[in-house]
Amino acid sequence: MGAYIEINSELCKGCKLCIPECPRNVIEIVGHFNTKGWQYAVPVRNEDCIACKKCSTVCPDACITIYREA
Amino acid sequence: MEKRILMKGNEAMAEGAILAGCRYYFGYPITPQNEVPAYMARRMPEVGGVFVQAESETASINMVYGASGAGARVMSTTSSPGYSLMQEGISYISGARLPCVLANVQRGGPGLGNINASQGDYFQAVKGGGHGDYRLIVLAPFSAQEMMDLTMLGFDLADQYRVPALILSDGIIGQMMEPVVLREARKEALPEKPWALTGAAGREKNIVRSLWLSENGVWDNNMLLQKTYAEITKNEVRFDNYHADGAKIVCIAYGSSARIVRGAVDIARAEGISVGLLRPVTLYPYPSLEIDRLIRAGAKAFLTVEQSAGQMVEDVRLAVNGRVPVEFYGELGGRQPREEQVLENIRVLARGIQE
Amino acid sequence: MAKVIYERPKSLTDVPMSYCPGCGHGTVNRLIAEIIDELGLREKTIAVAPVGCAVTAYDWFNFDCSEAAHGRAAAVATGIKRVHPDKLVLSYQGDGDLASIGMAETIHAANRGENITVIFINNNNYGMTGGQMAPTTLVGMKTATTPAGRNPVTEGYPIQMAEMLSLLPGVKYAVRTTVADFKNIILTRAAIKKAFQLQMAGVGYSFVEVLSNCNTNWGMDPLASNKHILDVVVKTFPLGVIKDHAWEAEK
Numbered sequence: 001m002g003a004y005i006e007i008n009s010e011l012c013k014g015c016k017l018c019i020p021e022c023p024r025n026v027i028e029i030v031g032h033f034n035t036k037g038w039q040y041a042v043p044v045r046n047e048d049c050i051a052c053k054k055c056s057t058v059c060p061d062a063c064i065t066i067y068r069e070a
Numbered sequence: 071m072e073k074r075i076l077m078k079g080n081e082a083m084a085e086g087a088i089l090a091g092c093r094y095y096f097g098y099p100i101t102p103q104n105e106v107p108a109y110m111a112r113r114m115p116e117v118g119g120v121f122v123q124a125e126s127e128t129a130s131i132n133m134v135y136g137a138s139g140a141g142a143r144v145m146s147t148t149s150s151p152g153y154s155l156m157q158e159g160i161s162y163i164s165g166a167r168l169p170c171v172l173a174n175v176q177r178g179g180p181g182l183g184n185i186n187a188s189q190g191d192y193f194q195a196v197k198g199g200g201h202g203d204y205r206l207i208v209l210a211p212f213s214a215q216e217m218m219d220l221t222m223l224g225f226d227l228a229d230q231y232r233v234p235a236l237i238l239s240d241g242i243i244g245q246m247m248e249p250v251v252l253r254e255a256r257k258e259a260l261p262e263k264p265w266a267l268t269g270a271a272g273r274e275k276n277i278v279r280s281l282w283l284s285e286n287g288v289w290d291n292n293m294l295l296q297k298t299y300a301e302i303t304k305n306e307v308r309f310d311n312y313h314a315d316g317a318k319i320v321c322i323a324y325g326s327s328a329r330i331v332r333g334a335v336d337i338a339r340a341e342g343i344s345v346g347l348l349r350p351v352t353l354y355p356y357p358s359l360e361i362d363r364l365i366r367a368g369a370k371a372f373l374t375v376e377q378s379a380g381q382m383v384e385d386v387r388l389a390v391n392g393r394v395p396v397e398f399y400g401e402l403g404g405r406q407p408r409e410e411q412v413l414e415n416i417r418v419l420a421r422g423i424q425e
Numbered sequence: 426m427a428k429v430i431y432e433r434p435k436s437l438t439d440v441p442m443s444y445c446p447g448c449g450h451g452t453v454n455r456l457i458a459e460i461i462d463e464l465g466l467r468e469k470t471i472a473v474a475p476v477g478c479a480v481t482a483y484d485w486f487n488f489d490c491s492e493a494a495h496g497r498a499a500a501v502a503t504g505i506k507r508v509h510p511d512k513l514v515l516s517y518q519g520d521g522d523l524a525s526i527g528m529a530e531t532i533h534a535a536n537r538g539e540n541i542t543v544i545f546i547n548n549n550n551y552g553m554t555g556g557q558m559a560p561t562t563l564v565g566m567k568t569a570t571t572p573a574g575r576n577p578v579t580e581g582y583p584i585q586m587a588e589m590l591s592l593l594p595g596v597k598y599a600v601r602t603t604v605a606d607f608k609n610i611i612l613t614r615a616a617i618k619k620a621f622q623l624q625m626a627g628v629g630y631s632f633v634e635v636l637s638n639c640n641t642n643w644g645m646d647p648l649a650s651n652k653h654i655l656d657v658v659v660k661t662f663p664l665g666v667i668k669d670h671a672w673e674a675e676k
Binding site: 094096120122124125126128129130132133134135136137138139140141142144158159162166267268269270271272275276277278279280281283 | 467468469470471473480481483486487488489490491492493494497500501502503504505507508509512529530532533537
């Protein structure tokens, strides 16, 4: 599908609201910490992303950017 | 020929605001200044301005905060109990460095008190009144004319220094009717306010605030406020010297007390007593340097006359700094000083100086 | 070349929001910014921030903002809107600010029909100060000042602000939504957008009450706290449109 997301690791607080929203299980917490001490979320299966925007809709920190290859 | 109108002090103050370009008034009824919201309710629509009767003085002062933050010349007026309700808002207005003109037409207190004139709110008015290290410019009219003129001055000073200006009046000055010269309406555009909230078009956003949680923010703001107050103290002291130059006895009084003292001074001078009246027009900044000068010019005693248990007298004592005696005559609870009593105090002082 | 389908709204700066992880405040702040971007109103918006967790919202909002004393935002917004009737003026408040200390200002701005939008974040407690009882605390709910649970005999019942304000003719649009799940976030977005559009059309006072979690003070993780809203909180605070006079825009 050519869609993928970026999560700003410094803005993400690891609240995990996005993880169960994703219908393709793209996002996980993998154990890395940002400079604020939060375990931020990471897109681990971007190849499965369908740009449905559910993750960015539930994100309280506006730290997700969604792309689609033209 | 100047146009003179017989006006109540309260109405002269309201018209002064309009002449100064004030187009927003938010207030709540309270005696003895109800003429002001009524006047504004009628006049503001005539000049394309806005009048809102707010639900309380608490709401009024916060509407003033909003309108001032939005860049407007704005006013609210009240009397003593309502002025107490405004203290929180005034602290915020001062912390956020917003200009506005307020008025307290004082009445008897504390608590609900009565509706007579008093001067029991001097401390509250002149020393800040709400929480934090701030002051307001305090102007003390003693006539209907000064109600108009000092209100107009208040708007200019408030905008120039970004501080609130308070007209500290009382029930007598507010209610009395005197011929008032109708001043010219302001013609120039209002001063620019690049810091105001007008919608961030073509500029960075503006924030009206008094909160800084970071280490230095509040310190920085306070330093800026103190610098402003130092400039105000240097430039904006105003007073009226009525035969006080070289007088051995100097009476000090403001507002309606000053009118009574003037009468006593006239009689005492006719009796040959060397006495005069220093009438502060600004209570903040206080004419302390003038008190200094009068001592060097020969003053041997001061008589402070107030409608309170003694509030301004503390500032007089501070300025005199122990050099000469400072006597006090006050009336409490909405009663006014009597001319005969002031005169008697002057005579006693005069005899004391001779001995 | 990849096309951007969604990115952080321009009406947010890149300053991180200071809310707890998972807090509905963040979601609503983001929605407000998205809508202001979409409607092209960034240069015409003046917002009033409350005292509460959103007190420094002006750090991440990229438009003119005013702080207000606790509870006074509706009066401050009144002052601003009277000076700038053509701007989008919104007041953003929590339980204490809007329904406790600010109750008089809230009701009277609504009663005057001030043409402003009030966004009310209802999370059933006073978050910033550590979770004390609010006018919206549920019966039986334990808080820092109701350790035995809210007792209606001594503490009264929770207040339904959207319903109460709707009694006033000056209120033109009143709705209660939540940001507890994807579907409801979409509905909240639509409600806020409609409120802003009504204001810009000059219709009058709009009120959007958003049920939010306060996972920290509720002692739950974000997902569980959102489930709590949908299972429990909505029983006291039903979702839906309480009043809608959008037709007045046609007049």
